[in-house]
Amino acid sequence: MRHRRQAAGGVRKRSGWAVAGRVALGVTGALLLALGGAGAWLHLSAQGQHAGSAAAGGLGGAVTVTRDAWGVPHIRAATDADAVFALGFAHWQDRAWQMDFQRRVAQGRLAEVLGEAALPQDRFLRTWGFERAAQAALPALSAQSRALIRAYTAGVNAAQAQGRTALEFRILGYAPEPWREVDSVSWSKLMAFDLGGNYEEEVLGAQVVRRLGADGLDQVTAPYPDGAPTVLSADELSGAAQSLTGAARTGQAVGRSVAAGRATAPTALPQATVTALRAHLQAARTLGLQAVPGKGSNNWVIAGTRTASGKPILADDPHLALTAPMLWYLADLQGDRLKAIGASIPGLPAIVIGRNERVAWGVTNVNPDVQDLYIEPEGAPLTSRREVIRVKGAPDVILTVRSSRHGPIISDAGAGAVGPRVALKWTALQGGDTTMDAFLGLNYARNWADFTGALRSYLAPSQSFVYADVDGNTGYYAPGRVPVRRGWDGSLPVSGDGSREWQDFVPFEQLPHTFNPADGLIVTANNRVVPDSYPHALGNDRNWAEPYRARRITDLLEDGRKLTVADVQRVQLDTLSLVWADLRGPLLATRPGSDRARQALERLRGWDGRQTTDSVPSTLFEAWLMQLQRMARDELGNDAVMNSLSVLNQLRGNGELCAVNGAGDCAALLTRTLDAALTDLEGRLGPDLNGWTYGQLHTVASHHRAFGKVSALAWLFNHEAPTPGGTNTVNVARPEHGTFRQTHGASYRQIVDLASPNRSVYIGSLGQEGHPLARHTADQQARWIAGEYLPMSTDPADWGRTRQLTLTPRP
Structure with a gap:
């Protein structure tokens, strides 16, 4: 089933990449479109071999790659190295363009193939140094990890040697380079950026404090509400809290109490510097790497005391950018010791989220504050390096990247030194990153000790891991490097004069964790992880996602029933809006300014809050909420978007952000924004509100x-x-400002039944293959939207119609 319809009334934004793409097409693109009926030829010429046999250099023995009815490869090998080799082979066959594009992003080499329009992205990527960080991480990995990465790299290059080329390479007119071991580490650095810091919040915070004072921070970005759910309760913190000595507890408690207070006033940043910093943010947005309100993930684990089977059920649905091809690649790997199934990422030699024969795990983002902006004083020593950016159809561009002891200077934005020099300090750019060891180690975990042992190597980005095993145990750990700050909370740029430095990292034993909690339930939804009794500051109270998803998931799982996989499926697909439940009172009290507004309010008055595709009130609510989220644009510019909790606080307290140019109140704002929303919708959908x-x-x-x-x-x-769902529903599907499209969401869903692991289920957001004409390009999308799943099974009886490729060592 194909889905290519453009959203009605959607706004098409012309990006620099669009221009670059048109230039790159040239005669080739025109010919491609003229061919029409040559689509089958293009398909056959680009798709990799999925049946029969093929010789591959680098294999130790024969391997079978059996693709099931949905294109998921089930790999069977005599050794782990050969299994991982075959995974690399399959990844390149089905996702060659995606893999090459991802490593070009990490390397900052997009302009080579996309032209001058990609220069802002390359400048951002080279300045931050993602590729350099990956190169520094590779030597720190364990011997086992290095061996598996070598095998994976050999598999990728063996597939590349088959000679078939992805359609994108043909259109853009270049051939991919051989895969390198460092390429398998570099993409993890981009994932760390997407999930791992508050750089954007610091830039916004500096603007807010300059315009509204320190109190303005809580108005624009509301702190996490008192009494809202935390991942761990006070009594579940025994492992982290009790491991501290009395002296350490006293010292860290002081540090936390300071961090929880008002943010330190920042050193002033001129508008030119803020503009330069925002240039990097815009480049990241073009790459799909950005902070999006409501972007996050859900996972939870239910102990056997709460399930019908008496064994745990573990669920996960990471919310990330939804792309074509999709980020994830479902796979089943079996070697001599490696026996894992779940979601991999093309380019990485591991199952990232999934299960093996004994253990299941899921991942969501913790989002602690692991980034800081330092304003370097005059005279601070700097180093510099020269980066050469090759540009398709244009001369090379020379970029000089300067760094201080804290990290790269990111305020230059490729235009030389202007104003204060702002450096970025970030855990993911520091040496010795062994996160790949952790992901590979999880695939081998047999119990909680193995699981936590693997997580000791996990550094960035900090994630909430939920755990379950076939023996009935459940657990949670939030590994990663989390800086210890004393006397400041890290929410705003600070001076680089040495007065605001990281003291250390929170020791692994003291990071939030629990094992077999008494209530038998662990729920994470990017909400605040720990209560006030936790002795460390993971961040400030504006770091966490709004509590709506966590509250709704917990309510659904605590209804007293013995839960089944089917029950958990319904929770993952839930579209009831608790945001509407909170905002309903203030919105329905609005004075209508027209008959059209009165009609809209009446439709909303009878709405149950379920955001389904046939719902008119959902359209009215989201359009109105979008208008309200822009209430700070007078103070902070047109790009300022507040979250729904900040909007609620303003409406409940008749906040000063409701005023326009100092005049008016929240009542007037509600009337005006409702009318603006209705005018916008009428322009998109016509005059009939019904x-x-x-x-x-x-x-x-x-x-x-x-x-x-x-x-x-x-x-x-x-x-x-x-698609159904909306802002902060469990099935999160926040409409994009300006288009109403869902660009982020549940990129992958899994539900693991530890009573019978082969009864587990999973689904991706699109399909396995990257070629636009392949049979498995988008065959999961309709099921994903409808709330259906695929069997997450290692049993051939569950695979449906299959195709088998046998890989044999090249003589």
């Missing part, structure tokens, strides 16, 4: 990274379809 169903505007947009906005090719590479 026909404004949610699915007409709210469509999942899985767009291609390079060609998604190239009008001549978007129809071929993009996939869109109406």
Whole structure:
């Protein structure tokens, strides 16, 4: 089933990459479109071999790669090295372009193939130094990890040697380079950026404090509410809290109490410096790496005392950018010791989220504060390096990147030194990163001791891992490097004069964790991890996602029933809006300014809050909420978007941000924004309010990274379809400002039944293959939208119709 319909009324944004793509197409693109009927030839010429046999250099013995009815490879090998080799082989066969594009992002080498329009992205990527950080991490990995990475690299290059080329390479007119071991580490650095810091919040915070004072921070970015759910309760913190000595507890408690207070006033940043810092943010957004309100993840683990089977059930659905191809690649690996199934990422030699024969795990983002901006004083010593950016169809660009002892100077934005020099300190850029050891180690874990032993190597980005095993145990750990700060909370840029330095990292034993909690339930939804009794500051109270998803999940799982996999599926797909439940009172009290507004309020008055594709109130609510989220633009500019909790606080307290240019109140704002929302919707959907169903505007947009906005090719590479869910629903599907499209969401879902692991289920957001004409390009999308799943089974009886490729060592 194909889904390529553009959202009605959607706004097409022209990006620099769109221009670059049109230039790159040239005669080749025009010919491609003219061929029409040559699609089958293009498909056959680019798709890798999925059946029969093939010789591959680097294998130790024969390996079978059996693709099931959905294109998921089930790999059977005599050794782990050969199993991982075959995973690399399959990854390149099905996702060659995606892998090459991802490593080009990490390397900052997009302009080589996309032209001058990609220079801002390359400058950002080279300045931050993602590739350099990956190169520094590779030597720190264990011998086992290095051996598996070598095997994976050999598998990728063996597939590349088959000679078939992804369609994107043909269109852009270049051939990919051989895969390198460091390429398998570099993408993890980009994932760390996407999930791992508060750089953007610090830039916004500096603007807020300059315009509104320190009190303005809590208005624009609301602190986590008192009494809202935390991942761990006070009595579940025994492992972390009791491991501290009395003296350490006293010292850290002082540190935490200071960190929890008002943020330290920042050193002033001129607007030119803020603009330079925001240039990096805009480059990251173009890459799909950005802080998005409501972007997060859910996972939970339910002990056997709460399930019908008497064994645990573990669920996970990471919320990330929805792209074509999708980020994840489902796979089943079996070697001599490695026996894991779940979601891999093309380019990485491991199952990232999934299970083996005994243990299951899921991952969500913790989002502690692991980044700080330092304003370096005059005279602070700097080093510099020269970066050469090659540009397709244009001369090379020379970029000089300066660094202080804290990290790269990111305020230059490629334009030389202007104003204060702002350096970035970030855990993911520091040496000795062994996170790859952790992910590979999880695949081998047999019990809680193995699991936590692997997580000791996990450094960035800090994640909430939930755990369950076939013996009935459940657990939670939040590993990663978390800086210890004393006397400041890290929410704002600070002086680099040495007065605000990291003291250390929170020791692994003291990081939040619990094993077999008494209540038999652990729920994470990017909400605050620990209560006030925890002795360390993981961040300030504006770091955490709003509590709506965590509260709703907990309510659904605590209804007193013995839970089944089917029950857990319903929770993952829940679209009831607790945001609406909170905002309902203030919104319905609005004085309507027109008959149209009165009609809209009446439709909202009878709404139950479920955000389905046939719902008119969902459309009205999200459009209105978008208008309200812009209430700070007078103070902070048009890009300022507040979260729904901040909006609620302003409306409940008749906050000063409701005023426009110092005049008016929240009542006037509500009347005005409702009218603005209705005018916007009428322009998109016509005058009949009763026909404004949610699915007409709210469509999942899985767009291609390079060609998604190239009008001549978007129809071929993009996939869109109406979807349910909204801002902070459990099935999170926040509409994008300006388009109403869903660009982030549950990129992967899994539910693992530890009573019978082969009854577990999983699903991706699109499909296994990257070629736009392949059979498994988007065959999971309709099931994903409908709330259906695939069998997460290692039993051939569950695979449906299969194709088998046998790889044999090349003589």
